[in-house]
Amino acid sequence: MSLLDDYDALLFDLDGTVYRGEEVIPGADRAVEAAHAAGTKVRFVTNNASRGPDEVASHLTRIGVRAAPAEVSTSAQAAAAVLADKLQPGTTVLVVGSAALVHEVEIRGLTATRSHSADVQAVVQGLSKDTGWRDLAEACVAIRAGALWVACNVDPTLPTERGPLPGNGSMVTALRTATGSEPVIAGKPASPLMDEARKSADARNPLVIGDRLDTDIAGAVGAGLDSLLVLTGVSTAQELLDASEDMRPTFVAHDVAAVTEDGIRIEGDDWPTAVRAALARLGLEHEVA
Structure with missing residues (x-):
């Protein structure tokens, strides 16, 4: 028996779980192949x-992890879905983020722009390495004028092969400070992205797999789903x-290859004792005080 036998879908996080930048995390390719083979x-x-x-999907395939575009759910998709649910078709949305956002x-029937005008009714903010002061300034003016503000996520950092670098949440914080407003959040741990992924997979009993307690695992707990924390x-x-x-996750493991095993469940009413027992089974009892 393995975790693959207990769940109808695996919802993998990417950064820090399947890869770090251009480097696949050992075991991730085998875990994905095993899931596909098991149906x-x-x-x-x-x-x-x-x-x-x-x-x-192209990036995953290039580093050795089999993936199709239909298997990918992003916070940009979730944010666009939130906007489409709240706005009329054709509404103008100021985009702070990438061309993908x-x-x-636009495929949700909304009109994208990069600068503020009287037509702007919403702002959507996602990670882009090209975002600068002028982009944030345009968004600031729109938000202060009453535009709906949707953030793709509020992750403060982005894991890379060079270590953690500023994430979208760091730039969201700048706009929070400048506007005194709070965004609607689409990505983990908020529910829209997890809901989109479950719907896409038509999953009744998925397992959420990730490396961050504050996003992946908190999102799973909020949605009432089992989860696996990978270290x-x-x-x-x-x-x-x-x-x-x-x-608090359901399982803990060194890496995602654990999906092909029975899984080390964190069991017991006393959380510290249960975690110490699980870590001891992983040989990691020395990692905690």
Whole structure:
């Protein structure tokens, strides 16, 4: 028996779970292949809004992880869905983010722009390495004028092969400070992205897999889903031990290859004791105080 036998879909996070930048995390390729072979649906669920599904799938394939665009769910897609639900077709949306985010807005029947005008009714903000002060200034004017503000995610950092770098959340914080407003959040741990991924996979009992307690695992807990924390990215064993109830995973593992195994479940009413026992089974008891 393995975790593949217990769930009808695996919802994989990407950064810090399947890859770091251009480097595949060891075991991730085998885990995805095993899921496909078992007939378990796979979805790659990412808070990174800078690339579209085609580009994400191409990147995964290039580093050795089999993926199709239809298996990718991004926070840009979730944010565009939120906008389409709240706005009339043709409404003008100011986009702070990548061309992929512009595309998602436009295929939902909305009009994308890069600068503020009286026509702008909403602002959507996602990660782009090209975002600068002028982009934030245009968004600031629109938000202060009453535009709906949707953030693809609020991740403060982005895991890379060079270490953590500023994420979308860092730039969202700049606009929070400048406007005194709060955005509607589309990505994990908020529900829109997880809902989009579940719907895409037509999954009744998916397993959420990720490296961050504050996004992947908190999103799963909020949605009432089982989750697997992998220790290949942001969150550490010590942070797992100290996790609040809204960030507690069902399972913990070294990496995503664990989906081909029975899974180390964190069991027991006393959380610290249960975590220590699970970490001991992984040989990581020395990682916590």
